[in-house]
């Protein structure tokens with residue numbers, strides 16, 4: 001495999017180590033322990049796995065973890081009242097409502113209700129707007145993780161052509177903003193893009209955030225390009241036994257890794273950075289709420 005593997009485990013460990021240092025320093029200098037409140041509505045199994053992973057990461061870095069589990073039939077009013085309570089609680093540095101929420105609750109209403117200073121998911125329109133305006137913002141965790149991995153492969157991204165496939169508020173748009181900030185020439189592709197292959201072949205940096213297994217073909221990749229695969233797709237894996245599944249990305253890894261210069265695997269890539277960057281955002285939120293400068297990049 002000629003491409004360098006961009007190992008999420010190594011990158012995530014680095015981020016978490018810096019956060020742990022920052023948490024310890026904040027405790028020593030100001031007696032503040034950052035706290036992350038995670039709200040889970042309902043019993044979606046995947047969401048439960050994510051919430052557990054977040055709790056474990058908090059423990060690892062010294063952040064206090066607060067969990068609120070609400071039943072599946074919780075009304076929007078009840079959830080927004082809880083968000084208001086957490087907004088007003090000076091002990092809570094960051095608030096994360098695990099999405100998706102049940103259908104009776106508007107996801108956007110929840111996003112809008114979270115205090116932008118505690119919005120560790122970076123989804124509040126104020127944070128999205130600040131990022132787009134080149135101001136300090138809470139940056140969504142997965143895009144920031146992808147960005148740190150890119151910067152780890154190549155410190156100076158200036159002038160490179162970047163293609164971001166996917167334009168969600170959660171991933172595609174913030175990734176594109178971060179790459180613009182790095183002076184890349186950014187193209188955003190989506191389901192209406194014509195000749196995606198040609199767009200991809202021209203890209204020095206290819207970020208795939210589509211949600212379609214193995215969608216980006218090996219021969220779409222420009223030789224030597226940096227490929228960041230954000231996709232997480234569960235597909236059947238009959239080779240592992242009946243009813244078994246496995247995770248794959250949006251990029252055909254086996255083929256693309258023969259052509260790219262560097263590539264993230266799935267699993268073991270960007271996914272591991274998401275939780276690490278959530279810890280980073282919680283630490284930053286605690287600093288900003290205390291009127292202190294950001295302690296980490």
Ligand code: NAP
Pocket residue numbers: 142165166167168169170171172189190191192193196209210211212230231232233270271272274
């Ligand atoms: P999303 O909101 O569903 O957005 C998908 C994007 O892909 C849309 O902009 C869509 O275009 C575009 N798209 C769909 N089909 C396409 C096609 N045939 N050609 C080009 N573009 C196409 O998904 P998301 O939340 O951004 O997530 C994307 C992937 O990242 C998913 O696999 C998700 O599981 C994964 N993810 C991973 C993490 C992590 O921790 N690593 C975190 C979040 C998400 P339109 O806008 O035109 O519909």
